[in-house]
Amino acid sequence: MELPDPDSVSRREFAKAAVALGGVAGLSACLDASDADGGGNADAADGGPLDGVPAGDPGEAPDRQHAWDDALDRDDAGNVVPPTHHVLRYVDVDRGDAPRADARERIEAAFTDLERAFERSAAGLLFTVGYSPAYFDRLPGTLPESVDLPAPRPLTGLEDPSIDEADALVHLAADEPAAVLAADEALFGGATAANGVPVTDASGLFDPVDRRTGFIGAGLPREHRDADGIPDDAPVPEGAKLFMGFANGFAESQATEGRVTIEGGPFAGGTTQQVSTLRTQLDAWWSQESHEQRVAKLFSPTHADEGRVGEYGERLGSDPGVADLPEDAVAYAHEEGVVGHAQKAARAREDGKPRLLRRDFPTTDGDHTGIHFLTLQESIGDFVAVRDAMTGADIADGTAVGSRINNGILQYVFVRSRGNFLVPPRGLRALPDPDPRSEP
Incomplete structure (x- = not known):
């Protein structure tokens, strides 16, 4: 390079x-x-x-490694x-x-x-x-039931990711x-x-x-349109944090650090982390879709019709406004002909609260646009549930024969690799055993 x-x-x-x-x-x-x-x-x-x-x-560091929010603006x-x-x-x-x-x-x-x-x-x-999981599998003993850390795997029939087993x-x-x-x-x-x-x-x-x-930062995707996967003249707004032209990290769509923390067992105070490396192909996104169509696919048709988003998301403040959308996504998709990515993901909320804390960021690794989709959650099962909702297979299955539903942003995003990890509490971050209670 x-x-x-x-x-x-x-x-x-x-x-x-x-x-x-x-x-x-x-x-x-x-x-x-x-x-x-x-x-x-x-x-x-x-x-x-x-x-x-x-x-x-070091004396001021909290026990939770993932407790970053209080240290950030x-x-x-x-x-x-x-x-x-x-x-x-x-x-x-x-x-x-x-x-x-x-x-x-x-x-x-x-x-x-x-x-x-x-x-x-x-x-x-x-x-x-x-x-x-590969690290723990090499060691004697097993992880406690309080830790949900399965080996990573493809989560849809359209995926064929390499598996990160470092x-x-x-x-x-x-x-x-x-x-x-x-x-x-x-x-x-x-x-x-x-x-x-x-x-x-x-x-x-x-x-x-x-x-x-x-x-990640406003203006950075616009500055890096020379990478493959996006037109050089794509009108990415200056305020956008993503190559798709919008902001992210809205507070009301993020789980709290407490929600993603493991509560019991020897790894209490830790969390699980998954990282999916995604490649984006955005030529059609920018050359064939209007701004309203991009809003509809990323958020929802309601957002597009009501002008909720603005140029890149500045009208949303801290809330992407997906909690008040119709719950029946299949019926909504039939009516509108499109269902939004954020709208689908919101269906996986638990008691109305998000289950994932996203700390993802754009990349041009390999000189191609992409996202390192890093999430924290109490269990990998939480991620799988949200990923299933994002995929919207039930929406496609519930679509009448002959009709065509624009299913969010699936056609623009491709999973290249995926890994699952346990982020222990700070006191166990150096070569933990599967069950620290069994250590001599």
């Missing part, structure tokens, strides 16, 4: 490219661009302090503003001949050092580490691209420090399998 000329693109676009490149080269390029703006990061590539990135205090409507830059590191655990307790101690020390190096915020660094997934996120890259290098590269703080070397215990990246 080649970086663009920093003088020919916006700083945000260059930063996104540097994060995607990764490694020392990506970090150095990011720091060089910052220095050109008067940043003063001369020693940061060698683990020195990053200009303007605050250090942290909110917009004027009350929606959580996610970090801009994201790195997903899929790794296998290689303990070699090291005793398990020693390996666990080193890994925990490395994570604690990161918490010391970076404030737990978007201005610093947020991260989680989760473990796959032992662990580390999710790094920050507003400052150099912070993500410095943390990435400290954990998985050759750096011995990050943001001026020495980081324990645990690299011999992690065998990187894959590295995926992404970004």
Whole structure:
């Protein structure tokens, strides 16, 4: 991958490219661009302090790894503003001949050092580490009944995803691209420090399998229309966070962190995480659909008819307004000829409340538009239920022969891979056993 000329693109676009490149080269390029703006990061590539990135205090970290919301800002409507830059590191655990307790101690020390190096915020660094069913299957014992963590699988007859079976997934996120890259290098590269703080070397215990990246923020999809999967001249609004031209992350469509937290058993305080890597093909979306048709397919025909959404979602505030739509989606689809994606997903709510906390973000990995669809939920069964509702197979089955229903956005989104992970509470994040109660 080649970086663009920093003088020919916006700083945000260059930063996104540097994060995607990764490694020392990506970090150095990011720091060089910052220095050109008067940043003063001369020693940061060698683990020195990053200009303007605050250090942290591990003693202030909560027990729930996934409890990010209190560390993030909110917009004027009350929606959580996610970090801009994201790195997903899929790794296998290689303990070699090291005793398990020693390996666990080193890994925990490395994570604690990161918490010391970076404030737990978007201005610093947020991260989680989760473990796959494949990891637990290699160990003696079984997960407790309080943890629902099946192996990932295709969820519709139209899917044929590759299955992510790496032992662990580390999710790094920050507003400052150099912070993500410095943390990435400290954990998985050759750096011995990050943001001026020495980081324990645990690299011999992690065998990187894959590295995926992404970004989220108003205007970023518009800046990256040069990727395959979207027309170069697609009229993506400046305020849109998604390549489809709309905002996301509405507070009223998100489960709370409490709702997605495992309540009982040895992993109480943890959560489950699933990540589906989706590829989007949006040529027809932008060349053949009107704005009203895009609104109808993504939200609902009612949203389109009543002008609820606005240019990219600014009229919705914190509530996408799907709870007040007709409950019978099949009858609705027959009447309108189309059923919206958000409208279908809302059918899976429990007692009127969302079951998933989405922390997904767009990507141009492979120079193609896509989404890393990352969700947190108490059980993987919650995700499967919502995914079934999104698919809307019952709507298609209930359609009269000869009629044609536009079933949301299914024709534009394709699942390339899927993985399931347990994100333990912070005290168990380093090489947990399937049932920590059985540890000597």
